[in-house]
Amino acid sequence: xxxxxxxxxxxxxxxxxxxxxxxxxxxxxxxxxxxxxxxxxxxxxxxxxxxxxxxxxxxxxxxxxxxxxxxxxxxxxxxxxxxxxxxxxxxxxxxxxxxxxxxxxxxxxxxxxxxxxxxxxxxxxxxxxxxxxxxxxxxxxxxxxxxxxxxxxxxxxxxxxxxxxxxxxxxxxxxxxxxxxxxxxxxxxxxxxxxxxxxxxxxxxxxxxxxxxxxxxxxxxxxxxxxxxxxxxxxxxxxxxxxxx
Amino acid sequence: xxxxxxxxxxxxxxxxxxxxxxxxxxxxxxxxxxxxxxxxxxxxxxxxxxxxxxxxxxxxxxxxxxxxxxxxxxxxxxxxxxxxxxxxxxxxxxxxxxxxxxxxxxxxxxxxxxxxxxxxxxxxxxxxxxxxxxxxxxxxxxxxxxxxxxxxxxxxxxxxxxxxxxxxxxxxxxxxxxxxxxxxxxxxxxxxxxxxxxxxxxxxxxxxxxxxxxxxxxxxxxxxxxxxxxxxxxxxxxxxxxxxxxxxxx
Numbered sequence: 001x002x003x004x005x006x007x008x009x010x011x012x013x014x015x016x017x018x019x020x021x022x023x024x025x026x027x028x029x030x031x032x033x034x035x036x037x038x039x040x041x042x043x044x045x046x047x048x049x050x051x052x053x054x055x056x057x058x059x060x061x062x063x064x065x066x067x068x069x070x071x072x073x074x075x076x077x078x079x080x081x082x083x084x085x086x087x088x089x090x091x092x093x094x095x096x097x098x099x100x101x102x103x104x105x106x107x108x109x110x111x112x113x114x115x116x117x118x119x120x121x122x123x124x125x126x127x128x129x130x131x132x133x134x135x136x137x138x139x140x141x142x143x144x145x146x147x148x149x150x151x152x153x154x155x156x157x158x159x160x161x162x163x164x165x166x167x168x169x170x171x172x173x174x175x176x177x178x179x180x181x182x183x184x185x186x187x188x189x190x191x192x193x194x195x196x197x198x199x200x201x202x203x204x205x206x207x208x209x210x211x212x213x214x215x216x217x218x219x220x221x222x223x224x225x226x227x228x229x230x231x232x233x234x235x236x237x238x239x240x241x242x243x244x245x
Numbered sequence: 246x247x248x249x250x251x252x253x254x255x256x257x258x259x260x261x262x263x264x265x266x267x268x269x270x271x272x273x274x275x276x277x278x279x280x281x282x283x284x285x286x287x288x289x290x291x292x293x294x295x296x297x298x299x300x301x302x303x304x305x306x307x308x309x310x311x312x313x314x315x316x317x318x319x320x321x322x323x324x325x326x327x328x329x330x331x332x333x334x335x336x337x338x339x340x341x342x343x344x345x346x347x348x349x350x351x352x353x354x355x356x357x358x359x360x361x362x363x364x365x366x367x368x369x370x371x372x373x374x375x376x377x378x379x380x381x382x383x384x385x386x387x388x389x390x391x392x393x394x395x396x397x398x399x400x401x402x403x404x405x406x407x408x409x410x411x412x413x414x415x416x417x418x419x420x421x422x423x424x425x426x427x428x429x430x431x432x433x434x435x436x437x438x439x440x441x442x443x444x445x446x447x448x449x450x451x452x453x454x455x456x457x458x459x460x461x462x463x464x465x466x467x468x469x470x471x472x473x474x475x476x477x478x479x480x481x482x483x484x485x486x487x488x489x490x491x492x493x494x495x
Contacts, residue, residue: 141339143336143339143340144339144342146336147336147340147341147342148342149303149329150301150329150333150334150403151329151333151354151358151403151406152326152329152330152358153354153357154326157357157358161353165344166342166343169344240344
């Protein structure tokens with residue numbers, strides 16, 4: 001069976017199953033009430049896109065720096081990065097957001113909640129990125145570094161021409177998974193009153209009392225972001241593909 | 246080349262004893278004549294590869310001095326990098342960069358280290374590729390090449406920058422006999438053409454054929470050393486005799 005057909009069959013079965021389940025519950029749909037708030041949904045969705053995109057870029061940068069620090073010969077740098085990674089990965093994002101906004105940002109008089117939200121989200125995701133990148137760098141055989149040095153490359157050239165092209169291929173699937181998580185985790189920004197997609201859907205629900213009509217578009221809105229990201233990742237994986245020698 | 250080594254010491258952290266060190270080269274002394282090919286032989290773990298890494302400018306010894314033709318090796322990383330650009334090194338395996346084709350592997354040092362334009366670099370490698378009958382494989386990635394082809398491309402990559410000498414660290418020990426032969430033939434051809442090299446190998450027959458001098462390295466020292474024929478015929482050191490006698494006569 002061709003792949004597109006297999007996908008179509010699976011999705012069709014899934015839709016039929018979900019439709020059947022909805023048909024069996026006795027639920028009075030009120031799409032008209034929710035439709036009134038379509039611009040609110042769009043505004044929230046665009047905020048989620050913007051916040052996620054900014055946090056995504058920042059988390060890659062933070063993760064790259066932290067990964068290099070984890071592998072650093074300086075014990076202090078390595079320790080700082082290790083504490084950062086373990087602290088962030090070991091505590092809930094919710095707590096980090098609340099402390100980040102009400103304590104840290106307040107202390108340094110950083111008042112823009114959007115900036116704080118992006119920073120906390122980027123630091124959160126960056127800790128996972130750091131471990132993914134470190135694993136990718138560790139997977140490059142020692143002999144590759146020796147070969148790069150033996151032909152006279154500088155450490156920076158060796159990173160750029162030899163290590164990174166191989167590491168990117170190794171980390172790509174994990175990075176894509178982490179980015180999908182980041183987009184969904186951005187929904188927690190609602191706790192510091194950032195007017196993103198989830199908060200707006202919650203508000204629509206409280207105005208209209210139409211729970212499913214408020215949250216179904218939410219699921220579809222997130223899928224509209226995460227599915228293309230997964231597709232992009234698979235395309236990049238094919239582009240970077242070469243068999244390990 | 247005339248190689249002079251005095252009091253060379255190299256230590257590594259001992260994996261068996263936390264905090265301890267293992268002495269891999271123990272005040273090694275070696276003075277060669279003005280030769281083209283030096284072959285290092287001896288038991289595994291005796292220090293051959295450690296010595297070769299120092300000679301190739303990849304590691305800095307803990308103590309001692311090394312000089313080629315009267316010029317001491319630099320001890321700082323920037324100086325060593327400059328030195329590495331004037332020599333070529335081939336390891337046992339995984340020399341080639343797997344994300345690049347054979348051709349791209351050959352061009353990389355020429356373009357990024359030696360400042361040639363891609364066109365000049367391509368022109369430079371064309372002749373050597375043809376000479377060693379590797380043109381047909383130039384567009385392949387390392388995963389599509391045989392072990393012997395990979396090593397020949399690796400030797401070529403070391404060679405096209407026109408180095409003063411090559412360092413070859415057991416270039417055939419990961420290969421089956423047929424592939425070994427094709428790589429050894431290439432090294433033999435280079436020998437005929439006058440390329441200078443220092444080779445670590447267990448192929449004793451080959452060592453005897455190409456070496457001007459052979460050094461027998463064991464327990465971190467040059468236990469015996471001399472012209473190939475002399476060492477095979479006249480060495481009285483019992484350990485060296487035992488090692489050499491395992492090899493069938495040519």
